[in-house]
Structure formats: C-alpha cells, structure tokens
Amino acid sequence: MELQERLNEVRSHIAAAERQAGKATGSVQLVAVSKTFDADQIRPAISAGQRVFGENRVQESQGKWPELKAETPDIELHLIGPLQSNKAAEAVALFDVIETIDREKIARTIADEMKRQGKTLRLYVQVNTGLEPQKAGIAPDDTADFVDFCRKELGLSVEGLMCIPPADENPGPHFALLAKLAKQAGVEKLSMGMSSDYETAVAFGATSVRVGSAIFGAR
Ligand SMILES: *Cc1c(COP(=O)(O)O)cnc(C)c1O
Numbered sequence: 001m002e003l004q005e006r007l008n009e010v011r012s013h014i015a016a017a018e019r020q021a022g023k024a025t026g027s028v029q030l031v032a033v034s035k036t037f038d039a040d041q042i043r044p045a046i047s048a049g050q051r052v053f054g055e056n057r058v059q060e061s062q063g064k065w066p067e068l069k070a071e072t073p074d075i076e077l078h079l080i081g082p083l084q085s086n087k088a089a090e091a092v093a094l095f096d097v098i099e100t101i102d103r104e105k106i107a108r109t110i111a112d113e114m115k116r117q118g119k120t121l122r123l124y125v126q127v128n129t130g131l132e133p134q135k136a137g138i139a140p141d142d143t144a145d146f147v148d149f150c151r152k153e154l155g156l157s158v159e160g161l162m163c164i165p166p167a168d169e170n171p172g173p174h175f176a177l178l179a180k181l182a183k184q185a186g187v188e189k190l191s192m193g194m195s196s197d198y199e200t201a202v203a204f205g206a207t208s209v210r211v212g213s214a215i216f217g218a219r
Pocket of ligand 1: 193210
C-alpha cells in the first residue's frame with residue numbers, strides 16, 4: 001500500500017471514531033509521527049495535505065525539518081520524545097509544540113529559552129500514567145500541582161496532557177485517567193493514542209492522536 005492510502009485509511013478510522021464518540025468530524029488532530037523517516041519519505045504525506053507532524057529526537061529533526069518547513073511554511077511540528085536541557089535552545093527554535101514537559105528543571109529551561117528567542121510554544125505535560133520507572137512523565141498525583149506551577153510561576157501556556165500507556169496493558173484505563181487528570185488540572189487537550197490504539201483513545205476523549213507506523217510503515 002502507498003503512504004497516501006495508509007494516511008487516508010487512518011483518517012477514515014479517526015472520522016469513524018469521532019462519529020461514534022459524538023464528536024465533530026475533523027475535531028481530533030492527527031499528529032503524523034515521522035521519526036526514523038527521512039525528508040523524501042515525509043514529502044508524500046505533506047503532498048497529501050498532512051500538516052501536523054511529530055518527532056521524538058531533536059537532533060534527528062534538525063536534519064530534515066528546517067528544509068521541509070521552508071518548503072511548506074504552515075507545518076506544525078510537535079516534539080513527542082524526552083527533552084534534555086542541553087537541547088532546549090534547538091528544540092524551541094525548531095518545534096511549535098512540546099508535548100513532553102515533565103519536570104521543574106526542563107519547564108524552567110524552556111521558559112527561559114522562549115523568552116530569549118521571543119517565541120511562544122504550546123506545551124503539554126507528559127504524565128507517566130503507569131508509573132513505569134523507565135518512562136518519562138510526571139506522576140498522576142503530582143499533575144495538577146505541576147500544571148499550576150508551570151502556569152503561575154513560569155507563565156507557560158500548558159494546553160494539554162500527554163501519555164504513553166504501558167505497552168503490555170489495556171490502554172483504556174490509562175486514557176480515562178489522563179482525561180480525569182486534565183479536568184482536575186484545568187487543561188483542555190489530550191494527546192493520547194498511537195497506531196495500535198488511536199480509535200480507543202478517541203473514544204476516551206483524545207483531542208489529538210500520534211500515529212506513526214500505520215502511516216509511514218514499520219520502523
Ligand atoms: C513513536 C511514537 C508514536 C507513534 O507510534 P506508532 O506505534 O508508530 O504509531 C507515538 N508517540 C510517541 C511518544 C512515540 O515515540
């Protein structure tokens with residue numbers, strides 16, 4: 001199957017999930033996750049009208065996105081992987097949205113860097129819903145306080161929460177928990193759902209889904 005067909009298939013599955021959840025068609029944003037694929041493999045998705053992309057490494061993104069963004073200025077690029085402080089300047093310069101704010105230090109560094117560059121990024125707080133030791137993200141119980149801190153102390157525009165449920169568990173309860181935490185924290189957006197579970201995520205209230213392999217093929 002061609003990339004364009006796979007993209008259309010994902011789009012129609014999202015539309016069906018939106019209908020089933022009583023949501024307006026097109027209300028769930030598709031973040032096409034292009035990590036490991038190079039500029040030539042990404043261009044067909046851009047030609048097919050896709051404008052929102054996700055990457056998990058700053059350095060890899062610097063090798064392809066400046067060029068792709070110059071070709072198509074209305075692209076919106078999301079950082080969905082862990083961020084180190086020493087990459088913060090590059091991340092702020094290249095990305096439009098960072099979905100992985102998960103600790104005070106990186107929140108401060110991003111706030112400082114945005115001031116320095118005169119650029120405002122939209123931000124998500126990553127929540128470790130499964131409390132997995134190897135996974136990034138703030139603990140569920142600390143989420144509301146951390147969002148408050150980011151907003152009030154640092155003046156950051158936190159618009160949503162993001163999670164990656166444990167690979168070996170039913171994702172539904174994790175999506176439900178993220179939705180509950182978002183209500184408590186007073187944020188509107190929910191970034192949840194990947195190739196294997198994005199329709200379930202829409203049913204649980206996802207406002208954006210991050211889909212890679214179902215669009216670009218196996219990595
Ligand atoms: C790679 C990745 C995805 C996409 O995963 P697929 O299973 O290929 O759809 C989504 N979110 C994050 C954080 C990722 O790193």
